Amino acid sequence: MASGFLTLISFFTRIPVGRKITYDENNFKRALSLYSLMGAVIGILLVAVYFLFGRTYIAFLRGLVLTIGYVAITGGIHLDGAADTSDGLFSGRTGERVFEIMSDSHIGAFGVICLIVILLSQFVLFSFADMFTCFLMPVVGRACLAVSCLGKKYAKKTKGMGTTFIESMDMKTVAVNLIFLAIFVVITPYRMIFAVSCFATIAATLFTAGWIEDKIGGMTGDTCGFIIETSQIIFMILVLFLKG
Structure with missing residues (x-):
């Protein structure tokens, strides 16, 4: 489990783990129950950044540094997936042509728009978010x-790590991830606001995942990135709205 958790950190972030990690599918599958916990590691680093700039009177400076910090921590891996997903799903094409567009190394107009919206949203939302929201954001995204991914199949014909990730998400794995999220919500001072925001974000995510499944017949690594980035933005918007 520990080796699998380090694998998650190594593959989905740029956090140095101190040793060379080799991919083992069985360890990777077992560690998926800790996926939300990996989000907490990212959240702790964001809180550290928040404390460094939390006393500044220039809110947008804090928002900019947190946005850059998040991209640096994750390596932009999910941003890349979100852009590719936008290019494919909003292209108006169907069938295998959608996957060809998503796999193209060149970014299209919809991908550019997606990146602008995501980064601008993060910049603004981070500028007004408290440290608890900064901590929970990546946990919520991964939960x-x-x-x-529950009950979804891998949409592409070619198999890879995305196949293992998506098709290994069973009820037990999802339940453990949600338990981690619930624990982190309960220990915050705004637990009711965070609980409502999490519930609404999960509902919106299920709707988005269903829409993606209707479009391409399942999920891919790219659509996973799209889900993470959009759910995090939805969560932060809801928190700020409920806090008034």
């Missing part, structure tokens, strides 16, 4: 992805 939402776990839920969205």
